[in-house]
Amino acid sequence: MSNTLKGKIALITGGSRGIGAATARQLASEGATVVISYSNSEGQANDVVAAIEASGGKAVALKADQANAAEVKALIADVVKRYGKLDILVNNAGVFETGTVAETVDDAGFDRQLRVNYEAVVTAIREASRVMGDGGRIISVSSALALRSTWPGVADYSATKRAIEGYTKGVARDLGAKGITVNAIGAGSTNTEMNPDTSPFAEAQAAATALGRFGRPEEIASVIGFIASPAASFVTGAIIPVDGGYSA
Template structure:
C-alpha cells in the first residue's frame, strides 16, 4: 500500500461506523495518523481504532457532540494539542431524517439536521482553517440528494447538504491563497446502517442509479483518500459525485 499521507494528521468526524469508519481505515492505510470522533458509539469507535492498530497504523478516538459547536471547536483544538497540527479534515458526521414534507415541515427535525449536517461543518472548517498549514485538505461528505431530491420527505435533509456544498465553494475561494483545498463528495446510496441495502426503499434507490446497485462505504472512502492526497492538489471548490450514476 502506498504511503502518500505519511506524517499527516487527519480528523474524521463520525468515524465510528459507515463511510466515516471506512475513510479512517483508508487514510490510515495511506500512512496518516487518524483521529476519529464519535457522539455515542464508543464501542464502535474502539473497534475502528483496533482495526487500524492491528494493521500497524496509529489512531485515537475522541468524543464530541456534533450538535454542540463548543464541542466541535474543542475537538479540533484537542487534535492540535495532542499532535501539534491538523493536515486533513473530513467532515463526515451527519444525520438523515425523512418523513416531513414541505407544507408540514417538522421544525425540530430540521433544526437538528441543520446543526449537525451544516453548522457543525462550518464550525469545523473555520476552526481547522485557523490551525491548518498551507496545503491542507478539507473534505466534506455531502449527498447526491443535495442536487436531486427524488422522493417526498427529503426537503430538510437536501437543504442542509446543499448548504454544505455552497459553503464548500466559498471556503475554497477563501483558503485557496494558502493552498488549502476544500471539496465535497456527493455520496449516493451507500450500504451503511443509516441506509442499508436491505431497507424497504433500497430497490428503488438502486434502480435510480446507472449501475443499478448501492455503493460500498469503501468506494466513497477511496475517493476521499484521493482528494486528501498530493495528487489532488489542483482540485478545489468541487462537488464530486460518487453515486453510481444517480446524477447522470
C-alpha cells in the same frame, strides 16, 4: 500500507461507522495518523481504532457531539494539542430525519439536521482553517440528494447538503491563498447503518443509479483518499459525485 499520507494528521467526524469508518481505515492505510470523532457509538469507534492499529496504523477516538458547536471547537483544539497540527479534515458526520414533508415539518428534527449536517461543518472548517498550512485538505461528505430531492420527505436533508456544497465553493476561494483545498463528495446511496441496502426504499434507490446498485463505504472512502492526497493538489472548490451514476 502506503506512505502517501505519512506524517499527516487527519480528523474524520462521525468516524465510528459507515463512510466515516471506511475513510478512517483508508487514510490510515496511506500512512496518516487518524483521529475519529463519535457522538454515541463509543464501542464502534474503539473497534475502528483497534482494527487500524492491528493493521499497523495509528488512530484514536474522541467523543464530540456535532450538534454542539462548543464541542466541535474543542475537538479541533484537542487534535492540535495532541499532535501539534491538523492536515486533513473530513466532515463526515450527518443525520437524516426521514419522512418530514413540507406541511408536517418537525422543528426538532429540522434543527438537528441543520446543526449536525451544516452548522457543524461550518464550525469545523473555520476552526481547522486557522491551524492548517499549505497543503491542507478539507473534504465534506455531501449527498447526491443535494442535486435533487428524488423522493418526498427529504427536502430538509437535501437543503442542508446543498448548503454544504455552496459553502465548499465559497471557502475554496477564501482559503486558496493559503494553499488549502476544499472539496465535497456527492455520495450516492451507500450501504450503511443509516441507509442499508435492505431497507424498504432500497430497490427504488438502486434503480435510480446507472449501475443499478448501492455503493459500498469503501468506494466513497477511496475517492476521499485521493482528494486528501498530494495527487489532488490542483483540485479545489469541486463537488465530486460518487453516486453510481445517479446524477448522470
